[in-house]
Amino acid sequence: MAISVMVFGQLTDWTGGNTVQVEGVADTDTLVRVLKEKYPGLAQVKFTVAVDRKTITTNTPVHPGTTIALMPPFSGG
Amino acid sequence: MSVSGIYERYQRQMILKGFGVTAQERLLRSRVLVIGAGGLGCPVLLYLGGAGLGEIGIVDDDRISIHNLHRQPIYTTAAVGRMKADAAAETIRALNPDIEVVSHAVRLTNAVCLELLPRYDYIVDCSDNFETRYMINDACVLLGRPLVSGAVSQYEGQVSIFNVPTRERPDPANYRDMFPEPPAAGEVLNCADAGVLGSLPGVIGSMMAGELVKLITGIGEPLVNRLLTYDMLQHRTYDVEISKQATPTSMPSTINDFLNTDYQWLCGWSAAVDEIDPGTFNRLLGDPGIMIVDVREWSEMPEVTEFDHVKHPLGLIGNLTASEGKHTVVFFCQSGKRSAEAVRNWKDAGGTIHKVYSLSGGILRWKAINDTAHV
Known part of the structure; x- marks a missing residue:
């Protein structure tokens, strides 16, 4: 079953939308690697990963139904 | 109180x-x-x-x-x-x-x-x-x-x-x-x-x-x-x-x-990037040996009609080559950030021209200063 990933800010320039689906991944490291292969632009930028509304500090298991968010820093003021 | x-x-x-x-x-x-x-x-x-x-x-x-x-x-x-x-x-x-x-x-x-x-x-x-x-x-x-x-x-x-x-x-x-x-x-x-x-x-x-x-x-x-x-x-x-x-x-x-x-x-703003201020840039404008490059995306505003330049978005800098007879390249963008990056990319790619500058403050500052000067 696909895992839904929310994408924020200018990361959507690479993914083409603010939600993307990823199939067959069990943890965040794999998920990020798969996303970077699919959208190579993501490999060039920094972003923080949140799982179920909490930022992660290490590789974290994901399941169908887990909410993932990719959040880049904003600089504008 | x-x-x-x-x-x-x-x-x-x-x-x-x-x-x-x-x-x-x-x-x-x-x-x-x-x-x-x-x-x-x-x-x-x-x-x-x-x-x-x-x-x-x-x-x-x-x-x-x-x-x-x-x-x-x-x-x-x-x-x-x-x-x-x-x-x-x-x-x-x-x-x-x-x-x-x-x-x-x-x-x-x-x-x-x-x-x-x-x-x-x-x-x-x-x-x-x-x-x-x-x-x-x-x-x-x-x-x-x-x-x-x-x-x-x-x-x-x-x-x-x-x-x-x-x-x-x-x-x-x-x-x-x-x-x-x-x-x-x-x-x-x-x-x-x-x-x-x-x-x-x-x-x-x-x-x-x-x-x-x-x-x-x-x-x-x-x-x-x-x-x-x-x-x-x-x-x-x-x-x-x-x-x-x-x-x-x-x-x-x-x-x-x-x-x-x-x-x-x-934050990556190495002092090694040579910037030129709008005044110096204006003095360079008459020199035919200068190639001026707009590194913004194709449709970005404001449009620049005041001087000759080529459009070449930052992501494509690797493909940029200097035209015949040019000895200096000046990159510009909106605020001066992407043009500084263009200078770095150009140097990393081993561009043949070594006098490479970024317009400090970008086209917005240049236009602001020139607009004031004409009042």
């Missing part, structure tokens, strides 16, 4: 459940430093001034430009050219003469941080670049100052409160727990390069002012250790809890380390 005097001005918030005279007195006793009097700073200053923050310091070394006004409505067209810190301070004093408003029309440097931040109880980051954001965060961590942070990008904004220890989390989150190391130069575009909808910083700045009032008065649940994202296009908010990260290597651990940290370098 007497309670009745306080009540007259602030009654509409004092009658709120959980607010009252105690909360109002807390606001009136608080000193806040607002860094940046731009898109976020304007609403922050207006609402904090109105709410009765006892002392408000304003740091900004920028002057008001006509292209600021669509999102910085604290200023007027007649004030174009004035220092933002001075003009904003005047407006807030006129709004609320009962509070102290101090203008600091200086560039925020490491040393200025150490001089100004300890004088205030709360810091509000309304800055528009990563160098300043990381500098303010690190100073707030070292000096133990609560930091209300907000930022915008195109149609989205972020709001957080950092460095506030709680019983549950005595070691509070700071900006580097959310974003440990700065992005590379040119990786994230600022408002000048990416654009921003005028009312968006109004929304985010108003949220920041509200969060600070909540934090000071103890009402509600301020965004301590959390980052809220607001997407104006979808009208959607999303907030996450910020986990504690291992301390990043570039984070200074002492005041002395902080003073010696070069935040421009940390």
Whole structure:
């Protein structure tokens, strides 16, 4: 079953939308690697990963139904 | 001031459940430093001034430009050219003469941080670049100052409160727990390069002012250790809890380390990039050996018709070759950030021309200066 990933800010320039689906991944490291292969632009930028509304500090298991968010820093003021 | 005097001005918030005279007195006793009097700073200053923050310091070394006004409505067209810190301070004093408003029309440097931040109880980051954001965060961590942070990008904004220890989390989150190391130069575009909808910083700045009032008065649940994202296009908010990260290597651990940290370098703005100012650029314009390259995306405004140039977006710099007879290349973009990156990319790619410059301040500054010169 696909895992839904929310994408924020200018990361959507690479993914083409603010939600993307990823199939067959069990943890965040794999998920990020798969996303970077699919959208190579993501490999060039920094972003923080949140799982179920909490930022992660290490590789974290994901399941169908887990909410993932990719959040880049904003600089504008 | 007497309670009745306080009540007259602030009654509409004092009658709120959980607010009252105690909360109002807390606001009136608080000193806040607002860094940046731009898109976020304007609403922050207006609402904090109105709410009765006892002392408000304003740091900004920028002057008001006509292209600021669509999102910085604290200023007027007649004030174009004035220092933002001075003009904003005047407006807030006129709004609320009962509070102290101090203008600091200086560039925020490491040393200025150490001089100004300890004088205030709360810091509000309304800055528009990563160098300043990381500098303010690190100073707030070292000096133990609560930091209300907000930022915008195109149609989205972020709001957080950092460095506030709680019983549950005595070691509070700071900006580097959310974003440990700065992005590379040119990786994230600022408002000048990416654009921003005028009312968006109004929304985010108003949220920041509200969060600070909540934090000071103890009402509600301020965004301590959390980052809220607001997407104006979808009208959607999303907030996450910020986990504690291992301390990043570039984070200074002492005041002395902080003073010696070069935040421009940390954020990729190497001094090795040669910039030319708009005046020098104008003098170069007549030289046929100069190749001028617009590294913005194809459709970006404003259009440049004043001088000959080629269009070559930053992402494609690897394919750029100098035309016959050229000895110097000048890159320009909107604000000077992407053109600095273009200089680096050109040099990394081993471009044959070695005199390569970035137009400092970008086409926006060039146009502003030339427009003024023609008046």
